[in-house]
Amino acid sequence: MSADTVRLGPNKYGKAEVRLVRITRDTPRHEIEDLTITSQLRGDVSGSFLSGDNSRIVATDTQKNTVFAFAGRHGVGSPERFLGLLADHFTESFEWIDGGLWQAEQHEWARILSGGPGEDHSFVRSGQATRLAAVQVVAGERHVFGGVKDLTVLKSTGSEFWGYPATEFTTLPETNDRVMATSVTGRWRYLPEAVARGIDYNGLFDDVRRLLLERFADVHSLALQQTLYEMGRAVIEARPEIAEVRFAMPNKHHFVYDIARFGIENEGEVFIADDRPYGLIEGSVIRAGVADADDAWRELPSFV
Secondary structure (H helix, E strand, O other), X not given: OOOOOOOOOOOOEEXXXXXXXXXXXXXXXXXXXXXXXXXXXXXXXXXXXXXXXXXXXXXXXXXXXXXXXXXXXHOOOOHHHHHHHHHHHHHHHOOOEEEEEEEEEEEOEEEOOOOOOOOOOOEEEOOOOEEEEEEEEEOOEEEEEEEEEEEEEEEOOOEOEOOOOOOOOOOOOOXXXXXXXXXXXXXXXXXXXXXHHOOOHHHHHXXXXXXXXXXXXXXXXXXXXXXXXXXXXXXXXXXXXXXXXXXXXXXXXXXXXXXXXXXXXXXXXXXEEEOOOOOEEEEEEEOOOOOOOHHHHOOOOOOO
């Protein structure tokens, strides 16, 4: 097969799911940061793919070790900050590395309570969701993301679904009172100028999570699509640092279970939680006047 028949396409490589735990011990009251980090590099490394020439391959093991070394040298602080340090290091230390994708999931721990403000050095895994962060360097531009996944929420009422087209295959009954549940995955892209000024990423994450939960609860929903938009709008309106939010929301169906056959009434109190198949709603909410940034989202993993 000649060289004109095939060519090497886009590529990146690195170390996935590095499990980093950083415990800060500079006072008797310890702090814990628990992250899963993925580092992937892009650049002129075609020789490795085409001929096995590894002279420009920054070994994935080296990338892993850099994660731990930087945690010791610089601390974490916030996943966005930490990923930015990694991006700076790899793109500035190797002239042939011109970009990459660095991602983090942060796992929350809470202090074990013992009748006071919590133990100084004893923790229990907690959290309503998993925090996400990413730094993308592509085409000379840096894009920073925050996010959340596995934010599972449910409304026992205040949700309707009706008015959709009926076909010969439609069996779903219209309803003006249903259980609506979903597991929210959301990613938000920060405005570059806000990143340059400096962002309290930890405080912003807490505020965005609060906004998402409050808006989910407040909206009398006629469709999960409507709820998605309202949640994104609440974030954009409240946080000027954010350019856009993208969501994936699977519809976690709860169907009233037929117990009348057992002689028991079911007035919308007993449900079967059906995990598949499920409706999957995805959408973006974008700040007016903000330019599209398709490269920013390049090769970020699917929401589901």
